Amino acid sequence: xxxxxxxxxxxxxxxxxxxxxxxxxxxxxxxxxxxxxxxxxxxxxxxxxxxxxxxxxxxxxxxxxxxxxxxxxxxxxxxxxxxxxxxxxxxxxxxxxxxxxxxxxx
Numbered sequence: 698x699x700x701x702x703x704x705x706x707x708x709x710x711x712x713x714x715x716x717x718x719x720x721x722x723x724x725x726x727x728x729x730x731x732x733x734x735x736x737x738x739x740x741x742x743x744x745x746x747x748x749x750x751x752x753x754x755x756x757x758x759x760x761x762x763x764x765x766x767x768x769x770x771x772x773x774x775x776x777x778x779x780x781x782x783x784x785x786x787x788x789x790x791x792x793x794x795x796x797x798x799x800x801x802x803x
Contacts, residue, residue, distance in 0.1 A: 698760075700735030700770060709735065709770050718797075720779050720790045724772040734759045735772040743780060751775050751787075758788035765792060 700706055713726035736755050738748045755773055759766060779787065 698731070698733055698763075700733050700772065705733075705770065706735055706737075706772060709772050713770070713772075716794065716797075718776075718794045720776055720782075721794045722774040722776065723794055724774075725795075726770045728768060728770045732759070732763055732766040732768065733770045734766075735770070737772060737774045742775070742777065747780060751779060754782075754784050754787040755791065757784060758791050762788070762792060765795065771795075 700709065709724050709726040713724050716723045716725070734756065736752050738751060740748075742748055742751075755775070759771070773791065779790070782790065
């Protein structure tokens with residue numbers, strides 16, 4: 698359920714749709730095989746501990762809401778405003794960003 702290879706990320710960036718928001722930048726591409734998630738957090742975002750925490754929170758939000766993200770490859774780039782959010786807030790902000798930009802577009 699993860700985007701792992703460089704070519705998969707490149708396909709989403711090239712052939713997908715982008716939505717930039719306050720908390721997340723999202724890149725989406727339709728996928729027939731099922732939902733897959735890619736997370737990109739630059740080193741300047743924060744310490745290793747904070748970056749890994751954000752990755753865990755995003756993966757958990759994606760896992761628990763699989764039906765919302767069905768049929769898409771999704772790359773999430775969290776913004777600095779996300780630092781300090783708890784799991785419930787990350788999940789709510791991710792669903793809000795996804796729904797506002799892509800909900801009816803699939």
